[in-house]
Amino acid sequence: MSVKPPNSKSDLRLIGTNQRKIEGLAKSTGRAVYTDDLTFPGMLHGKILRSPHPHARVRAIDVSRAAALDGVHGIVTGQDMPTTYGIIPWTPDEYPLCVDRVRYIGDGVAAVAAVDEDTALRALKLIEVDYEELPAFLDPFDAASADGSTPYIHEPHKAGWNGNVTKMVHLEFGDVDGLLDGSDVVVEGEYFFEGTTHAPIEPHCAIGHWDGSSKLTVWSSTQVPHYLHRELSRVLKIEQAQVRVLQPLVGGAFGGKSEPFDLEFCVAKLAMMTGRPVKILYTREEVFYAHRGRHPFHMKYRTGATSDGKLTSVDAKILLDGGAYASFGLVTTYYSGQLLCAPYTMPAYRFDSKRVYTNKPACGPKRGHGSVQPRFAFEVQIDKLSEKVGLDPFEFRRRNFIGEHTRTVNELRITSNGFMECLEAVERASGWQEKFRKMPFGRGVGVAGSTYICGTNYPIYPNDMPQSGVQMQIDRSGRVAVFSGASEIGQGCDSVVAYIAAEELGVPLDWVRVMRGDTDFTPVDLGAYSSRVTFMLGNAAIDAAVKLRKMVQEAVGKSWEVRPNEVLLAGGWAMWAPDTSKQMPIREAFNLAEAEFGTLGSTGSYNTPKDVHGEYRGGTIGASPAYSFTAHVAEVEVDVEAGIVDVKKIWVAHDCGRALNPILVEGQMEGSAYMGFGEALMEQHVFKDADHGRAGLLDAPSLLDYRIPTSLDTPELESLIVESIDPEGPYGAKEAGEGPLHPSIPAIANAIYDAIGIRMDRLPFSPPNVWRGIKAARSRGSLVKPSRPGAP
């Protein structure tokens, strides 16, 4: 199948067409290998003992009875690995297993390796932990106002500070107060974004292997093998060169596997102790405890505009409920404000964000890290402003379009920008003009827009090395080998490097082999997060492939006595461009090159621009080589008796720069819209309070109770690809994995307003929440279809 998107103007052959994924058939025939599919001779099974208390001191752990159990081969506790780690180098606040304090129900305290899982589970019951319970902080406002009269969750950075605060960010651009005062209209709103979790269908799994003298190997379902590699070395106190991390295929991640977890350290340590391979597979319940999901945000916005609908000033105050550990929280706190300044231009902007610890599973990055929550609030604010100034919400957004090749108020550099085309695409496809404010009471449409990064200019740990590298070899058989350290988590990055190799070197796609997922023989790629992979890995792959292509062109040109740049490589052939009947099989071309240059290999790398960011503290965070843009329209029907919102359809238009493989881009757009829909309507990360059981206990750690959408729940999704051809992206590509999630939630909220005139400012829009809103509106007499913009 080879179909170019209708609007593609490129002369590329394979890039831009629908292609199979290189591991697609392996996945559909059951041959694809994930971590838990591996077993090794003599392999032991590990289990982790977890805290039953949300906050407690660990006074003593007695493992003697467990150790005496037949079939138990090794036990580790926090004392065996007393080194803190953390994905952000400035906030290492976790131990692989708790040393002296547990901070949430589910925190790991000890791990056992035994002949089988049953024996390991029996051993866990024999471990005695002496806890001294401490008062827990479950509410972020309580955590924020703590005065030290009970122990903080972590030690304060400085004496007298509140140890429950992870990070505070205050940034201000322009004359926020002055412009708000001078605005014709100001909308104030208070919003709550309930926390949600990733729920990949594959639970986390890791296997450790120690060769008995010096080499540690860890297989893991991680999406960041490079950071895992570094942290294993640091915590276990062995050289990085002694550690090898392998990443089998990953069964979904969405940010939930983007830092090291207790199981990886435990399998490694237990393998080193026992001399045998050790596997730990999380139960589904443990996946919920591991969490690192979307932070609950409490948000206040004040947004001003002129009477003709130009944004003047934005003021935000945000409290982030971080859970027990810092995780990516430092970055989340910045992202909560930094990523809001496009696609609309705003003369002044201030945000005040504070992340606090609470005694709950740690929050971290989930698809659209830190910016999905403020985007929800802000796009609803815009809907409210549009109504106040009497403009169609599409028109309001267009009037505030920031443009391309420009800077945001917080100095992020925007390059290509297809947001206007996105708006146009969803407006037309959804039949907006016939529907908005025109459908009967109970039915409505809503629109929202957004932007997202394509990776970050500055890596997580400061260094000047490339963010992504690729190695490529061709040989006399015609085969191309690509060595890629990128993390295939379902998004298709292994296929992307294969497409690029085939495009540049002119071989059929199935002559390309991608060697992947092994830190021993692939160059470093920093991992599958922040939508960086296609952009950075793609550029690295082009760099490597072009070097090889030039050698082949030169060798063939010499043999034909023509200029090298007149030699085309395509479809398994080398051809002379002025007269393509002059040709030879690509294999012969490779042979000529090998004869000319010797064994053929190249490396390619990509590094981000380091001079493009705001000159202020934090100005590097949010700086990306390019930004994607998205617009959604959602159509809903609301049952006002039951409070049930039925999302009929979501139209998603996304500016991905160039669709390297349109079918994969659509898959990301649909998966994103689906995930946002689930967060909007169904998903809720709920904890018990003291009145309803054990305070701090996760209420629903299962895929039955934590309701992710099934096929029957999911609305119809229509994806509309917009290509803006970015100057720095590989063939012009940007990201597609996270941006398209953002507008789902506000588009649905705005559609509910269009349908029945109530504002849903708190997530989720579940029947009880919607019904409460309906009840309140009824008693106010405001349960009616809102009037059309501009109508008197």
Next chain:
Amino acid sequence: MPATTDIVRLIVNGDRHEVGVPTHFTLLETLRYVIGLTGSKQGCDKGDCGACTVIVDGEPTLSCLMPVWEAEGRQVTTVEGLATAAGPHALQDCFDLNGAAQCGFCTPGILCSAAVLLTRNPSPSREEIQEALSGNLCRCTGYSKIYDAVEAAGRRLLDAAEAP
């Protein structure tokens, strides 16, 4: 004390197996960890996700909920058994062609549910596909491409049946 084990006789993808398993093992554990057919996936181990779906006597079945003894003497088909020597099942090829497997972890279970559906009804409506797959969670795709793939496979099976 290790669990008691016993011998169980299974017919999986047409092959007879006689294996010793702990008596509390499920069909899923036996397939994956005893027989070595790791295509069927475990996403929850408690009947919530559908990743472990296999076909038992023609019915889609959650193998994580089936004690291995209950499978004795019955025809078990896993994702590995859908392909033949002639090539992959139409569904397997169409999943690949239509980008219906992203991470692929739900795919084996979905294929088993869909294979049973198409056996009964090669041209199902979208609603019928949604119904048939409602016990299989997919966290990656939003399901759209999965529906496309099932429809395409159904058409292909019909065409093959009608071919002279």
